[in-house]
Amino acid sequence: MKTDVFIGGGGIGGLTLALKLAQRGVQVILAERMAAKAPTYKGELLQPKSMQVFDELGVFEQICNRSNEIKVLDMLELSSSLQVKDQSFMDYNVLPGKYNAAYMMHHEELKSVILNAACEYDNFKYLKGTACKGYGYKTAVLQKGTEKFEVEAEFFFGAEGRSSVTRKAMDVEVKQTTYNHHFLTVTFPRAKDFTDGKIISTYNRFLGLFPLPDDQVRSVYLIPPGDYKQLKEKPISHFHKLYTDLAPIVDGYVQQLSDWKKIQLMIPVMYHANSYVKGNKAIIGDACHAVHPMAGEGMNMAIQDADILGELAADMFEQKKMHASNLKWYENVRYKRADHVIQLSHLAALAYSFPFKPVSYIRQRTFERMEEDPILHFKQMLNVSGLGMWKENVRDRFIQGGIMPVRMKELPKDRKELKYYTPEDDYPWKTEGLK
Ligand SMILES: Cc1cc2nc3c(=O)[nH]c(=O)nc-3n(C[C@H](O)[C@H](O)[C@H](O)COP(=O)(O)OP(=O)(O)OC[C@H]3O[C@@H](n4cnc5c(N)ncnc54)[C@H](O)[C@@H]3O)c2cc1C
Known part of the structure; x- marks a missing residue:
């Protein structure tokens, strides 16, 4: 088989990239090794910049219609009693x-919206149940x-x-950081009028x-590492009480x-590859970075990587400027943004990592x-949203x-908007030129 672009992996990142191209x-x-829906929970919170990407891909309305809009995250600190x-x-x-909102959508449903949109194009081929084992020449x-x-x-x-x-x-290594906690995670029914996020x-x-x-x-509930096995031996009412005590x-x-x-069980990790591009290969999403889930960014980083790499590769084909060194534009745009989000998520994780009263006070x-x-x-929401960066x-x-x-x-609104990424920030090669 012969194609312009091969994509390994049909998660949110790979599918968004495929749709864009x-x-x-x-x-x-695109080859996806799984033949059926993944049984594990994954990211479900879509940040504003990802919604902008999906708007440009023509699936914004579909996603809004199948999501719960979140305008506000309510942060409650409780006393010992x-x-x-x-x-x-x-x-x-x-x-x-x-x-100006985040959207919660079932992960597998979001994947199927993007896949269905991509399947409308004859130039897209989806190989289900097919694993990429490596590369030849x-x-x-x-x-x-x-x-x-x-x-x-x-x-x-x-x-x-x-x-x-x-x-x-690509011979790119990642050094994984682990945390002093794990999470229990599960989805269950809620009251109709409970629509804002709560921490x-x-x-x-x-x-x-x-x-x-x-x-x-x-839901995600923090537990010490190693507690999952012992917890599961307790009656389920113990789990219910952990939740109802707090909420x-x-x-x-x-x-x-x-x-x-x-x-x-969800085990948070953090890593950032030192490079996203080598020769005619590039990596996106969790292949190049993993973030602590506290800030709800993992899936969004994959979507935003896909947007930049997809736009770049499409421009390279359109302009017949196929030199692989052009791929570095993707890394130039995305690396520092991803690094900032990784640091933000790490700080948010640390804020909840230490079970001491002075830490809770701070x-x-x-x-x-x-x-x-x-x-x-504004800075906090801007950085979380992905629409811009203001350290x-x-x-x-x-x-x-x-x-x-x-x-x-x-x-004022116009000063805020000055902090948003412009199309020139997102796609700088369009003004500076490809090789
Ligand atoms: C268990 C788990 C729970 C998570 N929970 C949360 C959460 O609660 N909140 C949050 O914000 N983020 C969470 N994340 C992170 C978030 O889901 C990811 O950041 C996001 O899904 C990354 O998207 P991706 O497309 O890069 O990778 P993935 O979603 O991992 O997709 C990769 C795809 O590639 C396929 N694949 C793998 N190897 C091959 C191969 N050799 N050949 C072909 N296909 C292959 C896989 O089957 C998969 O479909 C979680 C991640 C994991 C792993």
Whole structure:
């Protein structure tokens, strides 16, 4: 078989990349090793920049119609006696423009929306149940059942997630950081009017609740590493109580989980490959970076990688400027953005990692100040949204720490919008030129 672009892996990243290329008339073959839907929970929170990407791909409405819109994340800090001690908000409304909300959508359903959109193009070929085993000279070596075959292509893009064969073939290493906690994660029914996200913590406990459509809610509950096995030996009522203690809103709903079967263990990791591109190969998504799930960014980084690499590769084919060194534009745009998001997610993880009262006090104070200071609030939401990047400076840190007073003045809309990435920031080769 012969194609313009071969993509290994049909997760969110690989599918978004395939759709983007297919829409621009590039011949694409994508191999996905799974023949059926994945049984594990994965990312479900779509940030504003990902919604902008999907808008440009023509699937925004479909996604909105099948998601639960989240405007506000409610952060509750409880006392030892489980009374609300402090409440602050992360509010997407501070972001001007059309993309000022996050959306929760079932992961497999999002994949099927993107796959169906890509399948409308004759130049897209989807090889289900087909694993990429490695690479030959200018070919990808594939296996379906016992049958082995090769695909010849101009470019090979690896979107195979954490254990990427393309990354291995590129000889790019990743050094994994682990955390001092794991998570239980499960989806269960919720009350109809429970639609905003909630992060509920005490000095030594953490529960995240993210409402999905169809009156369901995805949850993550922090546990010490190694506790999963012992927990599963306890009656399921023990699990119910862990949740209802912290979130009375799930009482009467979480009990609909009648055993431990659906409750999965999620082990957070962090890594960042030192390079995304080598020769005519590139990697996207979890193949090149993994982030702690606290900030809900993993899937969004894959989508945003796919947007930049897809636009670049499509321009290369359109302009017949096929020199592989052009692929470096993708890395130039995405690396620093991804690095910033990795650091943000890491900091958010650390804020909940240490079960000590002084840490809980500092966390509560920091969130309070972030909400009170309009510039800090905007910076936080902008960085999380992916629409732009505005790093915190020393003054911001002093305000968060209570050393300096909060600023009361709102930022005007046009000043906020100046911080958004422009098309020139996203696709700089369009003005600077390809080789
Ligand atoms: C268990 C788990 C739970 C997670 N939970 C959350 C969460 O709660 N919140 C959050 O924000 N993020 C979460 N994430 C992260 C988020 O889901 C990922 O960042 C996101 O899915 C990355 O997308 P991707 O397309 O890069 O990779 P993936 O979604 O991992 O997709 C990779 C695809 O490639 C396929 N594949 C692998 N190897 C091959 C091969 N050799 N040949 C062909 N196909 C191959 C796989 O079957 C898979 O379909 C989770 C990740 C994992 C692994």
